[in-house]
Amino acid sequence: AADPLVLGIESSCDETGVALVRGATLLGHAVASSVDEHVRFGGVVPEIASRAHLEAFLPTMRRACEEAGVTLADVDAVAVTAGPGLAGALLVGVAAAKALALALDVPLLGVNHLVAHVAVDVLVSGALPERSVALLVSGGHTELLDVHSPVHQGRQGVGAMRVELLGQTLDDAAGEAFDKVARLLGLPYPGGPHVQRAAERGDPAAFAFPRGLTAAHDLRRHPYDFSFSGLKTAVARQVDAHRRSLEPGAELGEAFVADVAASFSEAVADVLSRKTVTAAQERGVQTVLLGGGVAANARVRGLLAERCEAAGLDLRVPPLRLCTDNGAMVAALGALVLADGLGPSPLELATDPGLPV
Numbered sequence: 485a486a487d488p489l490v491l492g493i494e495s496s497c498d499e500t501g502v503a504l505v506r507g508a509t510l511l512g513h514a515v516a517s518s519v520d521e522h523v524r525f526g527g528v529v530p531e532i533a534s535r536a537h538l539e540a541f542l543p544t545m546r547r548a549c550e551e552a553g554v555t556l557a558d559v560d561a562v563a564v565t566a567g568p569g570l571a572g573a574l575l576v577g578v579a580a581a582k583a584l585a586l587a588l589d590v591p592l593l594g595v596n597h598l599v600a601h602v603a604v605d606v607l608v609s610g611a612l613p614e615r616s617v618a619l620l621v622s623g624g625h626t627e628l629l630d631v632h633s634p635v636h637q638g639r640q641g642v643g644a645m646r647v648e649l650l651g652q653t654l655d656d657a658a659g660e661a662f663d664k665v666a667r668l669l670g671l672p673y674p675g676g677p678h679v680q681r682a683a684e685r686g687d688p689a690a691f692a693f694p695r696g697l698t699a700a701h702d703l704r705r706h707p708y709d710f711s712f713s714g715l716k717t718a719v720a721r722q723v724d725a726h727r728r729s730l731e732p733g734a735e736l737g738e739a740f741v742a743d744v745a746a747s748f749s750e751a752v753a754d755v756l757s758r759k760t761v762t763a764a765q766e767r768g769v770q771t772v773l774l775g776g777g778v779a780a781n782a783r784v785r786g787l788l789a790e791r792c793e794a795a796g797l798d799l800r801v802p803p804l805r806l807c808t809d810n811g812a813m814v815a816a817l818g819a820l821v822l823a824d825g826l827g828p829s830p831l832e833l834a835t836d837p838g839l840p841v
């Protein structure tokens with residue numbers, strides 16, 4: 485018999501994602517983003533994101549079904565992100581998933597968003613490595629995980645893997661740091677892509693920005709944790725100093741912005757890749773996975789690839805559309821949960837904004 489057809493729903497932040505997966509095959513997926521509605525606020529406004537999910541859900545689901553060439557009647561299970569994420573945003577996806585599961589009389593599968601970022605690799609590689617170190621870097625989270633692949637039923641009936649949280653950010657998420665630095669440089673939100681573009685013309689060695697939590701005494705206490713607030717403050721100081729050297733009201737200047745962007749990106753890429761490679765080596769893990777929107781950053785990807793290769797590690801980076809939040813990662817994890825004979829989640833499935841891995 486064919487593998488079950490799993491419909492995946494993602495709504496934890498500002499992307500409404502719906503996808504259809506059969507086994508390890510992505511049949512179709514669609515994503516609607518409310519990012520444009522948040523631009524003038526310089527960050528995601530939860531209330532606006534929730535409303536946008538509500539408006540985008542049905543058209544996005546239709547697009548995904550059309551692309552996959554299936555109808556809802558073909559769906560064998562509905563997987564949905566139960567957390568972590570924005571409370572109101574999660575509720576929209578989970579309510580939709582419950583309604584579908586009930587109407588179609590198929591299992592409901594709640595999944596963990598962070599684990600789904602890892603599980604998406606199954607759609608690229610056909611199977612997950614037995615063990616991996618995963619670096620998840622987005623606007624909302626920054627985690628370094630030691631992942632043991634077998635899927636199991638976690639807290640509250642939510643699909644999970646045995647994951648050890650090795651480290652996380654103690655302040656800003658990596659993507660948030662890009663967004664804040666963009667703002668300091670007068671670049672639009674979301675800042676990541678703009679900082680990257682500016683960095684292409686800059687000198688990564690122009691400014692020696694701090695590498696958070698990499699000094700010997702920090703490493704003893706926080707070997708795999710990250711901190712980006714000191715880096716952001718250092719950028720702010722550099723910008724202030726530069727401003728004082730200019731005529732009042734003058735622009736920062738393209739060359740200065742490019743050098744700051746390049747030096748900042750270098751600092752972030754250095755810390756992320758250094759800690760990830762060290763973690764894999766110290767834990768004797770062969771495979772490194774990269775996920776989250778910041779995986780789009782050329783310097784982060786490039787330096788991590790360089791250092792993984794030098795250390796003899798295999799690096800897996802899904803295509804970008806699968807790195808940013810999407811329904812395919814949710815459906816992929818849902819399919820793994822089903823294949824392992826787990827689930828369904830209770831129809832009372834609760835959302836959990838702070839759901840741990």
Ligand code: KG4
Binds near residue numbers: 658677778781809
């Ligand atoms: O995973 P994602 O789409 O959404 C969540 O935050 O969950 O990640 C968005 C984040 C934003 O902070 C954005 O600035 C950052 O990823 N980002 C980048 C790049 N493209 C997106 N950061 C650095 N370089 C990029 N090219």
Ligand code: ZN
Binds near residue numbers: 808809
């Ligand atoms: Zn995410």
